[in-house]
Amino acid sequence: MESTLNNKSVSESNISQEFPSPVYVSQRNKRAREPNFEVDFNAFREEMKSMISSMFAVQSNDIKKIFPTLSEIQISNSNIEKSISFLSAQHEELKRKIDLMEAQAKKDKDYITILEDKLEDLQRVSRKMNVEIKNVPKMPQESKEDLINMVKLLSETVACKVEKRDIQDIYRIQAKNKKEQTKQQPIIVEMSSAIQKADFLKMAKSYNLRHKEKLCAKHLGIKNNYMDNPIFISEQLTAKGARLHFLARDLAKANQYKYCWTAYGRIYVRKDDNSRIIIVKNEAQVNSLMNLK
Secondary structure (H helix, E strand, O other), X not given: OHHHHXXXXXXXXXXXXXXXXXXXXXXXXXXXXXXOHHHHXXXXXXXXXXXXXHHHHHXXXXXXHHHHHHHHHHHHHHHHHHHHHHHHHHHHHHHHHHHHXXXXXXXXXXXXXXXXXXXXXXXXXXXXXXXXXXXXXXXXXXXXXXXXHXXXXXXXXXXXXXXXXXXXXXXXXXXXXXXXXXXXXXXXEEEOOHHHHHHHHHHHHHHHHHOOOOOEHHHHOOOOOOOOOEOEEEEOOOXXXXXXXXXXXXXXXXXXXXXXEEEOOEEEEEOOOOXXXXXXXXXXXXXXXXXXO
């Protein structure tokens, strides 16, 4: 019995240990604390204001440091602008002067051309009665009388008699340098009239057309190793005229012009019998005609 009680006590004690009695004491649950957003925002705002103020302060200091440099740059830019304006004004002034000089140069060039044409006309007139005989061998101790006799013999050959009284002057062109002294310088014959000159040239040309043996040194009375030298008779041209005649002959050969001749100091070319006669006035004209193939 006692054993049973003891066992029971032990059993109850175990039960009470394994399953404690519930506590019926009521406890109040605490309410969670809500965050204070207004306080946090104010703090954040103050912090941002402080940061911005600091940034502005730093920038203000930087600007104060930069400002003198900016002022110097502005002054420098202003000086550069003034310099550019000055240079631009100088450029315009120089351009104006150059334009004036070019205009004056053109006027001067035109005036020089007019003077050259007048000089050419005067030289042409002074040569209007002159005959030029080329490739004539020079005789030892040659005199004017020797030259006159040569022309008289030549005039008899071509059937256009020229007397001493018909010759106003006669001379051989002087060599310009030692190199030309070895050459046979042309003989210039100044006749009494342009008509006589024209007749003499016409008859000399006719003789060469009619005879197989062309005019040569022996027709001037020269009897030596050079007696068979061909001679060439033409009117005396100016330096410009001689140059144009040379170019005109090249033009006639290159472009197959049928005629190229001189008359009273002027140069003429003609393509064929049906073409117009062209007076050659300058080298530019010859070049232009050369391109018209």
